[in-house]
Each structure stands twice: as structure tokens, then as C-alpha cells.
Amino acid sequence: MGLFSQICSLGLVALAAAAPLEDRAKKPQGFLKEIGNSTWVLGNQIWNVTQNRQYANQLWYKGKDRVGQAVGHYVSFNGAASDLSWTSASIADSGPDWVNVKFTAKEGDFHWVIYDDLPGAYQYFVNHALPTLGEFRTLWRLDNTSFPRGYTNVKDGVLPALEEYLAATNVQDETWQKADGTFLTKYDWSAFIREQTYYGVYGDEVGSWYINPGKDYYNGDHLKQELMVHRESRTGDAVQLNMIHGTHYQAVSRDSFAENKTWGPWLWYLNDGSKPDAASRWEKEEAAWPYTWFEDNAYQSRGKVQGRLLLSDGRPAAGAAVFLGDNGNTTVSTLDQGQGYYYTTYADADGEFSIKDIRTGTYGLYSWSNGDKLSNVVTNFTQTDIVIRDGQNTNLNDLIWKITDxxxxxxxxxxxxxxxxxxxxxxxxxxxxxxxxxxxxxxxxxxxxxxxxxxxxxxxxxxxxxxxxxxxxxxxxxxxxxxxxxxxxxxxxxxxxxxxxxxxxxxxxxxxxxxxxxxxxxxxxxxxxxxxxxxxxxxxxxxxxxxxxxxxxxxxxxxxxxxxxxxxxxxx
Structure with a gap:
């Protein structure tokens, strides 16, 4: 290990340990330290990250750098050609056991909320000048030895080795054909994002997971799907994607965003590679959402909606898909809506539905058949001007859905x-x-x-x-x-x-x-x-x-x- 790495992984921890007990009782153990040349170190006594203008290219956890020869952590829009460049970093806020580290770029601010006892950090992004875009993401590209496996709710297994890609023939967009006729493609590691609990990359001694409770900052409806993890075909990096505004399986999804539009917070979580532990952490985060610690008025201002969908022939719209999205934006499909905040649920057997913890504002309500008892229903339901007020329940009562005979x-x-x-x-x-x-x-x-x-x-x-x-x-x-x-x-x-x-x-x-x-x-x-x-x-x-x-x-x-x-x- 080089001198610089030793300082990053051990020196800051040692300094904290040497501080008087009374000082340590008053100050959080999370830290941000600028080490020159637009490079910063942030973390706590469990982990730390070295961040430069573009990449967090070191992640020290359990005694090893878990980035290694990989690219590391970064934020980008419309592909890797538009990575955000951080012009400054600061501690935006702090408490007795946490710090909120803010990295600033011309497009907006990316935050790491670091608690003393947390292996990982809560992260969120606040928009200031993002362009009209289709793809906006955060991601880790990590050491493939530490993280040989990938996990989503539909796929769990060993990520293909780089050698498999090198021996195969590229046949299209990130897809290769092997000598035996089978295919290698990163898209096999896609999934429906609103069905995710935890997902990420892991190995025998370490796991890196994204846990996104709430999901209201994602674009799209129930069937929104995205690439989640994969093996980078050119370098072999283990890739963990956080596609907070994505387009991988869509036709048109380009949106402009209001000042202070916020994605997150979500949790980036480290552990020993245990899926049961990650599942337990998901349950804890889901129960805590919306996070009371996130002191943002727009985030905390939330209400509820409920109603009952009845088909025009008198039957309840049992099991119908229900989507709360853009108001009056009926020319854009529910899958392609993405400039605001979005909520999904399904009606029960009586056609009743409710959604809680909705950001205040005016929405459109959309519904369609989810099969089963509605298998023959061709039409869809739309109602605009649904107003959600802080702390109030908007009761829509009975909504009549006109269907064909x-x-x-x-x-x-x-x-x-x-x-x-x-x-x-x-x-x-x-x-x-x-x-x-x-x-x-x-x-x-x-x-x-x-x-x-x-x-x-x-x-x-x-x-x-x-x-x-x-x-x-x-x-x-x-x-x-x-x-x-x-x-x-x-x-x-x-x-x-x-x-x-x-x-x-x-x-x-x-x-x-x-x-x-x-x-x-x-x-x-x-x-x-x-x-x-x-x-x-x-x-x-x-x-x-x-x-x-x-x-x-x-x-x-x-x-x-x-x-x-x-x-x-x-x-x-």
C-alpha cells in the first residue's frame, strides 16, 4: 500500500481516535478533507472515498481499496460523455453523528449524508442547470475481484468474465456472440425498477447495494425497466447503476427539470456480501421513508389520495394499474413521463386504491387493465387536476371508467x-x-x-x-x-x-x-x-x-x- 493510500485509509481514522473523548462526543466522525489538486477524501471510520473532479477512484472498506483498477463512482447524463465535473466540495450541514457533504457542479449539487455508524451513505442530487435529457444516473464501477456477482430481483449470479467478451464477436449494441452460438449482453441484467428492494454487486467478503425506497423520483410507470448491474465489456469493471432517469427500454423520454428538482435520497449500502442483511436493511429503509431527517420543505410536504374505480357496467376495476403522474400531459405515455414525481399502485378486488406520502402538487390520475378480471377491458381511465395538499387526504370517491360493451x-x-x-x-x-x-x-x-x-x-x-x-x-x-x-x-x-x-x-x-x-x-x-x-x-x-x-x-x-x-x- 502506498503512503497516500495509507493516509486515506488509516491516517484520518487514527487522528479521530486520538482526539479527546469530550471532543469526540460533540463532533460527528464523518469527515470531508481536501488534499489538494481538486481532490477530496470523505467518509467515516468504516469506509472512505477519494474523490477528484470527475471520479471517486478509491473506496477503502474492510482494509482494501474496492475500486482498484476500475473507474469508481461518478454522476453523468446522456451517457459517459457528459460526466459531471465537481468545482467545489463542502460540509453543507452536520449533526452530532452525521455530516452532509455537498459536491457542486454547474448542473447541480450531489450530496453524501454520512452517519457515524453507517457502512455507506445516503445520496441525493439537487438540480440547478441540467439540460433537457433522457438519461441521468449515478453509478459505481468497482473491482471485479471483490464484486464478481450481480443481484436484482429477477437475476442473481456470476457476472461474465472479461475474457468471455474478449473471445466473443460483437453483434450489436453491447451484445456479443460466443463460439457456441450463445450471447453475452449486459441487458440480461435489466429489471423493472419499481419492483426492486435492494440490488447491487457482491462477493464473498463485500457487497455494494443500492436501496431506493419511495421511488417517486424515478421516471415512468409500473413497467419502467432499466439496466441495473453488469460487467463492463471493455475493462471488466463490476458496474452498479442507479438509473434515476433512464431510457433503456423506451421510445421518447426527454425531459426538462425545474430548479431544485431533487432525486433521492437513496441509500448506498456496504456490507460483507450478505443478501439477507441487504434485505433487512431494505425493510428498515422502506419503513423509514419518507426520511424525517431530510430537512427539505418540498420533500416533507406530502398528502394522500384515495378512491374507487368502477367500470361503466357496474363492476369494480379489480386489480387495475393506477398511476399518479403529470397533470394534463396526455400526449406523453405514462412510461415516458419524467419531469416531476410519480406514484404507482394497484386497485384491490373492490376497485379501491390509496397512495400515501405524495409530494404536494397537482397530478393526473391514469389507470389501465392489469389483466385477470379486467382482461377484456380495452379502454383506459384518465382524470386530471388531482390536487394533493400537505397533511390532507384527497378522496376522489367513485370514479366511473367507461368501457366498451x-x-x-x-x-x-x-x-x-x-x-x-x-x-x-x-x-x-x-x-x-x-x-x-x-x-x-x-x-x-x-x-x-x-x-x-x-x-x-x-x-x-x-x-x-x-x-x-x-x-x-x-x-x-x-x-x-x-x-x-x-x-x-x-x-x-x-x-x-x-x-x-x-x-x-x-x-x-x-x-x-x-x-x-x-x-x-x-x-x-x-x-x-x-x-x-x-x-x-x-x-x-x-x-x-x-x-x-x-x-x-x-x-x-x-x-x-x-x-x-x-x-x-x-x-x-
Whole structure:
């Protein structure tokens, strides 16, 4: 160990230990020390970090530097080309057993709240001049020997070794093909962010975890997914991502932010690599959120909303997805909303819902089918001007959700829930590069005979998917037009299809009309960004007896296409 490293890891601790007992009783053990050349050391007696203008390139914990040859900790927007550069550091506030260390850049302030007995720190960022952006993140790039494994709620295992990448062939965006034909891709380590408790990288003697209770500063809705951890393909660093505003599986997510918009606080937590310990810490942090120690008036000013969603046919909207987001911003999907603060829940069996600890302000309320008892519900619910006041409960009472007459349903494949659940090859994991290429080019599905699982989760290959559906001559609607509902759980540009009924074209799915949402080619198999299309089917096209709907792919690109949510037809 060099002299400088010894000073960082041992000297500051020794100085603190040598102080008189009465002084130590009055002062926090957390510290910030400038050591020259725009370099600072911060931490407590458990850990410390060496921070320069761009990177925290040393992390001393349990007697070792856990960054090593890796990059370290940094904050960036729109990719690594826009890392924040710290112009100054200071102790913004302190208490008997904590310090709040603030690093300042032109874009805003990044804080480390360091408690004496905490292995890690609470972190948050306050905006001052961030540009309009899609991606904003904090992250650690750590020593791959200390942290060989990654963990999310859907994947736990050894991160691929750098040697595996070096021996493989790059085939696209951070994706490599090995000699045996299998793939290496960082996107296998993605997950749905609002389902996370703790996640991070770990080994036999140390773990580094992000714990994000509350999650109201994240952009997007229930199906917002992000890259969480991975192996850096060029250097072998173990990467732990905190995508507090991300776009990895979205079409359009570029937002501008108000002065003092705050992301966090979240907890960066160190331990001995124990997942049960990290899980226990999550429970503690979740119970403590919103944090009473965070003395910010806007953060502490919170209220509650509750209500009951009833379908227009009188049924409760059992299990409906409920999203509190931008007010009146109906041109932007709930997944793409990101300039403010966002809250998600699900209605209960009676259609009742409640959300507590909402930042005060005016919101829009959005709801849609989450499948199950609402599997046939095509429409969505929106109500604007929901006002949340500090310390008050906004009771919306009964909200009537207008739906279509389900007696007019001619056929339906798959539940309306914005996911591929139930379709062939949709499981068991939500990520696998190239899985869409396993779906056939040609497929026949017969209403009344075929099962939902006979319909593949995604469509990409050249060919025809045919749906055979009967119409009885006694059907009273035979003089009416019909509507075809095409609901896609995701869409990656590069594949086009024409849609025919009984040989007559009624619509299409093309890149010209649908933006790219980066899902199928990044291995998403459950959801991406939901799209919904309606096509009128003239009465003259339909006939009594057997009818045929054909989705004919006329142009394809490898690993691109769409994820299916549902395909249905109603009498108009």
C-alpha cells in the first residue's frame, strides 16, 4: 500500500481516535478533507472515498481499496460523455453523528449524508442547470475481484468474465456472440425498477447495494425497466447503476427539470456480501421513508389520495394499474413521463386504491387493465387536476371508467395488461437476447380451439400469422362494421406487417407510424413501451362461417419486431 493510500485509509481514522473523548462526543466522525489538486477524501471510520473532479477512484472498506483498477463512482447524463465535473466540495450541514457533504457542479449539487455508524451513505442530487435529457444516473464501477456477482430481483449470479467478451464477436449494441452460438449482453441484467428492494454487486467478503425506497423520483410507470448491474465489456469493471432517469427500454423520454428538482435520497449500502442483511436493511429503509431527517420543505410536504374505480357496467376495476403522474400531459405515455414525481399502485378486488406520502402538487390520475378480471377491458381511465395538499387526504370517491360493451367481442387473444404474459416463450425470465427469433414466421391460431400459449410472445420473421374465427349466420351484428384492436407490449423499428381480413387489407404495423422503443433487440420478452392501434373493419369484408385475419410480415430486421399484448375484435 502506498503512503497516500495509507493516509486515506488509516491516517484520518487514527487522528479521530486520538482526539479527546469530550471532543469526540460533540463532533460527528464523518469527515470531508481536501488534499489538494481538486481532490477530496470523505467518509467515516468504516469506509472512505477519494474523490477528484470527475471520479471517486478509491473506496477503502474492510482494509482494501474496492475500486482498484476500475473507474469508481461518478454522476453523468446522456451517457459517459457528459460526466459531471465537481468545482467545489463542502460540509453543507452536520449533526452530532452525521455530516452532509455537498459536491457542486454547474448542473447541480450531489450530496453524501454520512452517519457515524453507517457502512455507506445516503445520496441525493439537487438540480440547478441540467439540460433537457433522457438519461441521468449515478453509478459505481468497482473491482471485479471483490464484486464478481450481480443481484436484482429477477437475476442473481456470476457476472461474465472479461475474457468471455474478449473471445466473443460483437453483434450489436453491447451484445456479443460466443463460439457456441450463445450471447453475452449486459441487458440480461435489466429489471423493472419499481419492483426492486435492494440490488447491487457482491462477493464473498463485500457487497455494494443500492436501496431506493419511495421511488417517486424515478421516471415512468409500473413497467419502467432499466439496466441495473453488469460487467463492463471493455475493462471488466463490476458496474452498479442507479438509473434515476433512464431510457433503456423506451421510445421518447426527454425531459426538462425545474430548479431544485431533487432525486433521492437513496441509500448506498456496504456490507460483507450478505443478501439477507441487504434485505433487512431494505425493510428498515422502506419503513423509514419518507426520511424525517431530510430537512427539505418540498420533500416533507406530502398528502394522500384515495378512491374507487368502477367500470361503466357496474363492476369494480379489480386489480387495475393506477398511476399518479403529470397533470394534463396526455400526449406523453405514462412510461415516458419524467419531469416531476410519480406514484404507482394497484386497485384491490373492490376497485379501491390509496397512495400515501405524495409530494404536494397537482397530478393526473391514469389507470389501465392489469389483466385477470379486467382482461377484456380495452379502454383506459384518465382524470386530471388531482390536487394533493400537505397533511390532507384527497378522496376522489367513485370514479366511473367507461368501457366498451364486452358482449360485442368477436374474439380475443391474450389479456389486455400491456405485457406478453400467457403467450408462448414469454417466460420464465423477462430478458433473453434473441428469443424473439425463436418465434415462427408462420403460425395458425383457431379461435375456440387454440390456447393462448399457442400464440408466440413476439413477431419478427417474414411470414403470416393467421387467426381463424367463426361468425354465425344468426349473429345480430352481421350488418355492422367491426373494430380490430392491436395492442403491442413493445415495438422495435425494423419490421413491418400488413393486416388483412379475408384477403382485404385493413391496417398495418410499420416503423413509419411507431417510434422505436429499444425493447426486442435488447432482449425484453415481457414488456417494452405499450402501443395501441385500432382499425375499422367494414361489414362487407366479413362473412358468415369461417373468417381469417392475417398479420403478414413483409420486412424484417434480426431481433427486431414487436411484443404482443392482445389482439381482439369487436362489433362496432
Amino acid at each position: 364486452e358482449k360485442k367481442r368477436i374474439f380475443q387473444i391474450g389479456a389486455f395488461d400491456r405485457t406478453t404474459d400467457g403467450f408462448g416463450l414469454a417466460g420464465p425470465t423477462p430478458y433473453e437476447h434473441g428469443r424473439i427469433a425463436k418465434c415462427p414466421g408462420n403460425l395458425t391460431y383457431t379461435i375456440g380451439t387454440s390456447k393462448t400459449s399457442d400464440w408466440c410472445f413476439g413477431q419478427s420473421a417474414l411470414g403470416t400469422w393467421r387467426v381463424k374465427f367463426p361468425l354465425a349466420t344468426t349473429t345480430s351484428n352481421m350488418t355492422s362494421d367491426a373494430k380490430l384492436f392491436v395492442s403491442l407490449a413493445g415495438f422495435s423499428q425494423g419490421v413491418s406487417a400488413n393486416i388483412f381480413i379475408n384477403g382485404v387489407q385493413v391496417g398495418n404495423v410499420t416503423s413509419a407510424s411507431l417510434l422505436n422503443s429499444q425493447d426486442t433487440y435488447r432482449g425484453a420478452t415481457k414488456a417494452g413501451e405499450w402501443r395501441y392501434l385500432e382499425f375499422l373493419v367494414g361489414n362487407e369484408i366479413l362473412k358468415s362461417g369461417e373468417n381469417a385475419l392475417d398479420v403478414v410480415v413483409t420486412r424484417t430486421t434480426l431481433w427486431r419486431g414487436w411484443l404482443w399484448d392482445s389482439l381482439a375484435m369487436d362489433w362496432a
